[in-house]
Amino acid sequence: xxxxxxxxxAIKRFIMTLLFLALSALLVTACGADQPGxxxxxxxxxxxxxxxxIADVAQEIGGSDVAVTGLMGSGVDPHLYKASYGDVKKxxxxxxxxxxxxxxxxxxxxxxxxxxxxxxTVAVSSRIPESELRSFPGGGSQSHDPHIWxxxxxxxxxxxxIRDSLIEKDPEHADGYRERAAVYIGELEELDRYAxxxxxxxxxxxxxxxxxxxxxxxxxxxxxxxxxxxxxxxxMSEYGSKDVSSLRDFLVENKIKAVFIExxxxxxxxxxxxxxxxxxxxxxxxxxxxFSDAMGEAGTVEGTxxxxxxxxxxxxxxxxx
Numbered sequence: 001x002x003x004x005x006x007x008x009x010a011i012k013r014f015i016m017t018l019l020f021l022a023l024s025a026l027l028v029t030a031c032g033a034d035q036p037g038x039x040x041x042x043x044x045x046x047x048x049x050x051x052x053x054i055a056d057v058a059q060e061i062g063g064s065d066v067a068v069t070g071l072m073g074s075g076v077d078p079h080l081y082k083a084s085y086g087d088v089k090k091x092x093x094x095x096x097x098x099x100x101x102x103x104x105x106x107x108x109x110x111x112x113x114x115x116x117x118x119x120x121t122v123a124v125s126s127r128i129p130e131s132e133l134r135s136f137p138g139g140g141s142q143s144h145d146p147h148i149w150x151x152x153x154x155x156x157x158x159x160x161x162i163r164d165s166l167i168e169k170d171p172e173h174a175d176g177y178r179e180r181a182a183v184y185i186g187e188l189e190e191l192d193r194y195a196x197x198x199x200x201x202x203x204x205x206x207x208x209x210x211x212x213x214x215x216x217x218x219x220x221x222x223x224x225x226x227x228x229x230x231x232x233x234x235x236m237s238e239y240g241s242k243d244v245s246s247l248r249d250f251l252v253e254n255k256i257k258a259v260f261i262e263x264x265x266x267x268x269x270x271x272x273x274x275x276x277x278x279x280x281x282x283x284x285x286x287x288x289x290x291f292s293d294a295m296g297e298a299g300t301v302e303g304t305x306x307x308x309x310x311x312x313x314x315x316x317x318x319x320x321x
Contacts, residue, residue, distance in 0.1 A: 042067075044064075044065060044066055044067040045062065045065060045066045045067070045095050045096065045166070045169065045170045045173075046066075046067050046069070046093060046094050046095045046096075047062060047066045047067065047068045047069070047094060047095070047096055047097075047098065047166075048068075048069045048070075048071065048090050048091055048093075048094035048096075048097050048098075049068060049069070049070050049071070049097070049098045049099070050070075050071050050072060050078065050081075050098070050099040050100060050104075050105050050108070051070070051071075051072050051078055051099075051100060051104070051105075051293075051294070052070050052072060052073065052074065052294055052295040052303070053149050053155075053295060053305045053308070054070070054098050054099070054100060054124055054158070054162075055068050055069070055070030055098075056295070056303075056304050056305045057124075057155075057158065057159050057162055057184070057305060058098055058162055058166075060180065060184045061159065061162055061163050061166060061177055061180050061181045061184060062166055062177065062180070063176060063180050065166075065170065065173040065176055065177070066166070069090050069094070071083070071087050071090065071091075072294060073294070073298070074263070074294055074295060074296055074297045074298065074303065075263050075264050075294055076264060076293075076294050077264045077265065077293055077294070078100070078104050078105050078293050078294070079104065079106060079293065080107070081105060081107060081108070082107050082108075083107075083108055083111060088111075091111070091115060094119065095119065095120075095169060095170075096119065096120040096121075096122065096165060096166070096169050097112070097115060097119065097120065097121045097122065098122050098124055098162060098165070099112060099121070099122070099123055099124070100123065100124060100125055100146055100148070101123030101124065101125040101126060101146070102123075102125050102133070102144045102145070102146035102148070103144075103146060104146035104147075104293075120165060120168070120169055122161060122162075122165045123161075124158035124161045124162060125146070125148050125154075125157075125158065126161060127157050127160070127161055128148060128154055128157055130144075132154070133145060133148075134217045134218060134221070145214075145217050145218065147215045147216070147217065147218055147219075147292070147293075148218060149305065149309075150215070150216055150217075150218045150219035150222075150309070150312075151218035151219065151221070151222045152188055152189075152191050152192040152195060152222075152309065153192060153222070154218065155188060155305070156185055156188050156189070156192075159181060159184060159185055159188065160181070160185070162181075163177055163178065163181035187306060188306070191306050191309055191310070194310065194313065195222075195223050195309065195313045196222075196223055198313050198314070198317050199223040199224055199225060199313065199316070199317065200224065201317060201321060202316075202317055202320045202321050203321070206320045206321070207224060207225045207226060207320065208225070208226045208227075208228070208254060208256055208320075209225045209226065209227045209228070209260065209316060209320075210227075210228050210229070210247070210250075210251065210256060210258075210259040210260065211227070211228075211229050211230075211259070211260045211261075211262060211270070211290065211292070212229060212230055212260075212261060212262045212265040212266075212267065212269055212270045212292075213229045213230065213262070213265055213292070214227065214228070214229030215229065215262070215292040215293060216229070216290075216292070219312075225316075228247065228250060230243055230244065230247050230269050230270060230273060244269070244272050244273055244276060245276065247273050248273050248276035248277050248280070251273065251277045251282060251284055252277055252280050252282045255282070256284065257283075257284060257285065258284065258285050258286070258287030258319040258320060259273065259274065259284055259285075259286060259287060260286065260287050260288060260289070260290045260315070260316070260319070261286055261288075261289050261290070262289065262290050262291070262292040262293070263289055263290070263291050263292065263294060263296070264291075264292055264293040264294040265292065265293075267286075270286075274286070285319075287315065287316070287318075287319025287320065288315035288316075288318070288319055289315070290311075290312045290315060290316070291308045291311060291312060295307075295308045296308060296311070
């Protein structure tokens, strides 16, 4: 009987030892995943980006030297976006964070201020001269149009910010970042030429782009389109019956035949404008869906920045030409 008790005691000690070793292994793994350079990314630089457009550029330039996580997926409106608990963890675990700035991610501004005290937290719009930024009426510190990605030249500036920030954080892989950035910026320069040539093929009197909200101002300024949106530059601003009737009258007076919906903005508002124009005897069609504040689904051509811009250019030209 005494021997049986000793055996049971030995078995219990053995089981407790195994449990202790297993728990220790789990704690080591968890701590490694939470620390910069931890095993969760296989030694790669952990990059977290807010929008899909920024995440795409970071991946193109970072290549195999980075592990990129994007917070906002297809169809997500960054103006209204609130970080989830999971997002906070992704931001906390990142080695470097990229965000658009210019109050695009308005509900996350305070979070970025806290994070930048602990790690590189970089606004990709930071090098664009204020004189080149479009503004809301009334001025003020939050008055600049944040949709800089629709001027491809401005997006080249954003790519350069991402390149230089990656080099500063991870100088060991600087040559790779420079080489990949040079190739990608060359592709952006070709995209800029493509957009310019295609928009120029639309007869001048038809170069009027009407959308749900005013996200395409930089696009219009750079490539020669008059742009009008039902809502302002920020989807947090409300629109009313006066805005609907004003845009309706604009369509009728200018004999505009096509308007555009956006993937990240409900189409109900623009449909009410179409109905209003129809009630006045003017037929307007939806010329297609544009990607404004978010790219297309991951794994599709439109799920990349270059593919998104090409899709928008081709859709606008097809409908207005």
